[in-house]
Amino acid sequence: MSDMVHLTPSISGFIIHILLLILGSWSDALLLRNVYDGGYVRENRRASIDIFLKAAGYLDCAVRHVLPQLPSELRRNLPVDLAEGVLRALCLQALGQGVDIQLGMAIDSTKATLAVKRRLACEMVKYWQQAQDNIMNLPLSNGWGEKHRLFVKWKYIEAKAGAYYYHGLILDEGNTEKSHGMAVAALQAADEYFKESKRACEAFNAAPPLSRNPPLWGTMKYLSEKIPKDTSSKVRINRDLYSHEKIMETAPTLPDFALALKPDEYQLPPVDASWNQEHTKGQTGFNQLRNDKR
Template sequence: MVSTPKDTGGNRRRPGNIGDVSVYVPGFRIPKPVDFFQSLGDHLTKNLVERLVALRTRIVVMAGQEAPTVTRTRRKTQHGGSTLADLQQALEDYLPVLLGLVKDGSQLQYKVQFVWVNQEDDAEETAMSNAWYEVLSVLHLMAMLSLSQANLLLLPRTSGDGYQPKVSEENRRASVDIFLRAAGYLDCAVRHVLPQLPAELRRNLPVDLAEGVLRALCLQALGQGVDIQLGMAIDSTKATLAVKRRLACEMVKYWQQAQDNIMNLPLANGWGEKHRLLVKWKYVEAKAAAYYYHGLILDEGNTEKYHGMAVAALQAADEYFKESRKACEAFNAALPLSRYPPLWGTMKYLSEKIPKDTSSKVRINRDLYSYERIMETAPTLPDFALALKPDEYQLPPVDPSWNEEKINGGQTGSNQLKGDRR
C-alpha cells in the first residue's frame, strides 16, 4: 500500500512546470489508502473486501506515481499501453464494485472514510465517510484523464516533411470524441451523483468538486470540442462562412457559460486561479473568432449600414484578438508554469487573417463612407442553439460479485447493520 509521498518515489510534490498546454487539466485528484478490512470486515465476505482493496490500491499506486508526470510527457508502460489508458481502465474496473456500497441505499455507504487530495494542493486532504463522495472523485479523475489524453493528441508534432509542427486530422477528430466523453463523465457527476450527497456534505466538498467547477469543466470540454470543429471547417473548402460563424458563436456561448459557473467560486491561488485564467483567455479568443466571421458576412451586404457594421465587428475582432494574446500570457505565467504550443488550427489562421482583413476593410470602407457613419460599437452576435452535447454516460451496473455476497455473506452483514442502526 502506498502510504507516504516517499513511497510514490517523491512524485507527489507540486509540479512547478506542466509543459505544453493545449488543454488545461486543473490538477488530478489522487486517492490515498483506506482500510477496507477495518471498516467492512464485519459486514462483507473476505473475498469481496479483498477485491475492493486490490482494485483501489491499484489506483492509489498508479495515480500517485503517474498523475504528476502524465500531463508533461507521453509515458509508456512496459506493456506498451499509455499510462492514461491503464489508469482509466483501473477506474472503470473499480467503479462497478464500489457501487455495491450504495446499492439500494445500503448503510455500507457510510462505513468507509475515503481520502483524496488534489495533486496541486498536497496539504489539502479531504476525507468523507460517504461512498458517493468516492464515486464523485472517481468520475472527476476519469474526466481529467480524458482531458489529458486530448492534450497529448493536440500538441503539434514535427512532420517528416520539415514543415512547421502540426496536428493531424485523425488526432483532431479523435480529440472531439474525447472531449464529449469527458463532458459525459462530468455531466453524470452533476446530474446523478451530486444529488445523492446530503446538502451539508455538498457544502463541505473541496472546491475542485464544487458544482460550479464541474459544470465549468464540462462546458470547457464542449467549447474546446467546437474549437476543433471550427479548425476543421477552416481547412475545408466546402465549409461556408455561415457555418464557420455559427461554430464560432457557439464557442462563445460555451466559454461564457463556463465563466459564469466559475467566476464567483472561492478558488485559491494555484490550480484554481490558473483554471479561471484559462476560461477568461478562451472566452476572449472565441469572441475574436466570432466577430471576425460575423464581420465578413455583414460585409457581404449591399448597403452602407451593413458595411459600417462589418467594420465595427472586424475592429472588435482585432481588439479581442489582442486581448486574448495578453490573457494567454497571463495564463501561462500563472503557477504551475506552462507553455503554449506553436499556433495551429483556428488561432494560427485567425492570427494572420484578423489583423490583415480588419485593416483592409476599415481602409476601404472609410474611403467609401464618412468616418462618422461607421459604427463605433460592435453589433450583437447572432444567437445560435448549442449543437454539441456531452456523451450520455450512465453509471455501470453493480458488479455481480455483490449478488454472491447477498447469498453467502449477506445475512451476517444484514444483522450487523440492523444493530448499527439501533
C-alpha cells in the same frame, strides 16, 4: 448501510475524475501528434472531438447523478474544485474545445462557407461564456482554481475574437453602407479582442503554477494572421468609401445560435454485490472489536 450511501458517490466521483484524466491525456496525444506531423489528421481531430464529448458526459453525469446523492453536509465540505459550478464549467469547457476543433476543420475545408464558420465561432463563444458564468462567483483562491478561472477567461476572449471576425466578413458581403459600417465595427472588435486575448494568455501563464506561453496552432494560428490583416485592409477600404458617421463606434451584436454539441450520455455502472459484502463484513468486525473493548 448509511456509510455505504456516503461512500458510493465519493468513489463514483473519484472514478469519473480518473476517467477524465485518461481522456484528457488521450486527446492531448492525438492533437500533439497532428502538430508534430506538420499537419492536422482529420481522423485524429474527429477522435479528439469524441473524447471531449465523452469527458463532458462524465462531468454531466457527476453533476446530475453523483452530487445529488451526497448528503448535504458532505457536499458542503467538498473541495471547491469539485463544486457543482466547477464541474459544469469543465463540462462546458470540453464542449467548447470540441467546437474549436470543428472550427479548425471548417477552416481547412474548401466546402465550408463563412456562415458555417461564423456559426461555429458564435457557438464557441456561448460555451465559454457559460463556463465563465459557472465559476465567476466561486471562491477559487488556490493556485489551480485561479489558473482555471484565468484559462476560461482567456479562451472566452479568444472565442469572441473569432466570432466577430467571421461576423464582420459576412456583414462586409452586404451591399449597403450600413452593413459595411457594421462590418468595420465587427472587425475592429475582433482585432481588439485578439489583442486582449494575448494579454489574457500572458496573465494565465504568469499565474502560479507558472506555465509557458504555448506556440499558436490550430484555429488561433490561422486567426492570428487573418484578423489583423483583414481588419486593417477592410477598415481602410470602407473608411475611404464612407464618411466617419457611417462607421459604427460599437460592435454589432453577435448572432445567437442554438448549441449543437451535447455531452455523451454516461451512466455509472451498478455497485458490485461484493462491495456490499465486504462493507458489511468490515462493519461487523469493527462492531465486534468495539464490543470486545467494552
